[in-house]
Amino acid sequence: MALFIQKFGGTSVGNVERIRRIAERIERTHRDGHQVVVVVSAMSGETDRLMRLAHDVTPQPDDRELAVLLSSGERVAIALLAMRLRGCGINARSFTGRQVGIVTNSSHTRARIAKVTAAPVRQALADGVLPIVAGFQGVNAQSEVTTLGRGGSDLTAVALAAALKASRCVIFTDVDGVFTADPGVVPSARRIPTLSYEAMLELASLGAKVLQARSVEFAARYNVPVEVRSTFQEGAGTLVTHEDADMEQAAVSGVTGDRNQAKITVVGVPDRPGIAAHVLGAMADAAVVVDMIIQNVSHGGQFTDISFTVPRNDLARALPLVERTADTIGAKTVEVREDIAKVSLVGVGMQSHSGVASKMFRTLSGESINIMMISTSEIKISCVLDERDCDKAVRALHAGFGLDRRPDAGDETGRPAPPARKARRPA
Ligand code: ADP
Ligand code: ASP
Numbered sequence: 001m002a003l004f005i006q007k008f009g010g011t012s013v014g015n016v017e018r019i020r021r022i023a024e025r026i027e028r029t030h031r032d033g034h035q036v037v038v039v040v041s042a043m044s045g046e047t048d049r050l051m052r053l054a055h056d057v058t059p060q061p062d063d064r065e066l067a068v069l070l071s072s073g074e075r076v077a078i079a080l081l082a083m084r085l086r087g088c089g090i091n092a093r094s095f096t097g098r099q100v101g102i103v104t105n106s107s108h109t110r111a112r113i114a115k116v117t118a119a120p121v122r123q124a125l126a127d128g129v130l131p132i133v134a135g136f137q138g139v140n141a142q143s144e145v146t147t148l149g150r151g152g153s154d155l156t157a158v159a160l161a162a163a164l165k166a167s168r169c170v171i172f173t174d175v176d177g178v179f180t181a182d183p184g185v186v187p188s189a190r191r192i193p194t195l196s197y198e199a200m201l202e203l204a205s206l207g208a209k210v211l212q213a214r215s216v217e218f219a220a221r222y223n224v225p226v227e228v229r230s231t232f233q234e235g236a237g238t239l240v241t242h243e244d245a246d247m248e249q250a251a252v253s254g255v256t257g258d259r260n261q262a263k264i265t266v267v268g269v270p271d272r273p274g275i276a277a278h279v280l281g282a283m284a285d286a287a288v289v290v291d292m293i294i295q296n297v298s299h300g301g302q303f304t305d306i307s308f309t310v311p312r313n314d315l316a317r318a319l320p321l322v323e324r325t326a327d328t329i330g331a332k333t334v335e336v337r338e339d340i341a342k343v344s345l346v347g348v349g350m351q352s353h354s355g356v357a358s359k360m361f362r363t364l365s366g367e368s369i370n371i372m373m374i375s376t377s378e379i380k381i382s383c384v385l386d387e388r389d390c391d392k393a394v395r396a397l398h399a400g401f402g403l404d405r406r407p408d409a410g411d412e413t414g415r416p417a418p419p420a421r422k423a424r425r426p427a
């Protein structure tokens with residue numbers, strides 16, 4: 001008897017009708033004789049709604065209280081789904097993060113998992129109970145509620161799969177799998193049947209929000225095969241697992257666009273040793289992840305500018321610290337741009353292909369798109385550009401690198417093309 005983790009995202013539990021539909025799906029797996037542990041997210045839009053509420057109450061909500069507030073969305077979803085299943089005669093029971101023993105550090109709204117005991121879930125399974133677990137939440141050593149960062153229900157599912165040694169962690173969502181680009185932005189994007197953890201981690205970190213990046217990291221560390229599938233359509237999805245000989249080593253396997261970016265420039269910094277360490281050290285102390293960094297050539301040998309990018313939702317935390325440091329070191333001003341985006345090409349095969357970067361720059365210049373910053377690694381190239389150009393750049397690169405699906409040709413596994421997708425929606 002196989003044990004599966006089935007995780008349903010926000011749109012999959014977005015209304016009563018959808019909760020009924022997924023209850024049917026869970027019931028089928030359960031009646032087929034498999035053991036199932038279900039993880040659910042808050043109903044779609046709910047986490048954003050709670051976040052707005054917090055910011056309406058006060059401009060910089062306290063992190064501990066924010067975690068308490070945000071975790072409530074998942075409680076609603078587990079209770080509703082468990083009620084529906086019980087109403088259908090299934091012995092389902094809801095569990096919060098605390099009840100399943102998800103223990104985290106104390107970084108309240110971006111907590112890292114330290115330990116998963118899962119003992120109550122094991123007991124429930126042994127008793128023939130179907131556990132419905134709240135995603136996105138845990139508790140710290142003091143038993144205070146914490147949340148696992150946006151998209152954190154994926155991490156709950158993978159962590160439970162690892163703790164329970166499940167055969168597979170299935171992530172049910174509103175798309176058929178992982179695509180060569182966000183199908184909401186590029187309708188001709190193709191589903192990728194199999195992906196290595198490495199490529200998936202890069203795609204997720206660079207903005208493909210279909211899987212939370214930390215969940216992919218966790219899956220790779222604990223060898224959890226993760227399958228991404230549609231809640232609403234039958235058919236194959238994407239299997240994310242260790243690299244094997246059959247996986248394509250495409251130079252470019254996907255294109256991502258990430259709008260959660262802001263650029264900070266410290267202008268007129270004295271050009272002497274230790275200054276960059278000073279400015280960026282302040283970010284490290286505040287646990288703000290700095291991504292791209294550029295230090296310009298100094299003006300007449302005395303002053304220089306340092307620019308770097310941070311996640312846009314960390315800007316409110318980062319800016320006062322940068323301003324304070326700028327004052328201390330005698331810099332002239334601090335400038336901020338929030339209307340930027342980062343567009344990236346990802347491909348494990350990139351390391352053995354040349355010319356990818358130059359083709360990327362040519363393609364962007366062909367669209368008259370200006371590049372502000374560039375960074376590369378062995379398996380990705382990223383460019384920072386004006387946010388208004390983000391979708392245009394993603395589409396141009398997708399077509400330019402030959403990733404577009406031929407019209408009506410279906411994807412490479414022969415499935416017909418999915419219907420045109422809705423425009424971007426809030427999480
Ligand atoms: P859930 O609520 O189920 O967790 P998310 O909204 O977090 O779903 O993730 C699914 C969304 O990710 C899709 O609707 C799609 O718009 C977006 N997405 C971005 N990049 C990709 C990609 N490369 N492949 C598939 N989906 C992507
Ligand atoms: N509800 C949380 C969020 O919107 C967690 C998740 O959906 O995975 O980020």
Ligand code: MG
Pocket residue numbers: 009151154209210211212
């Ligand atoms: Mg998600």
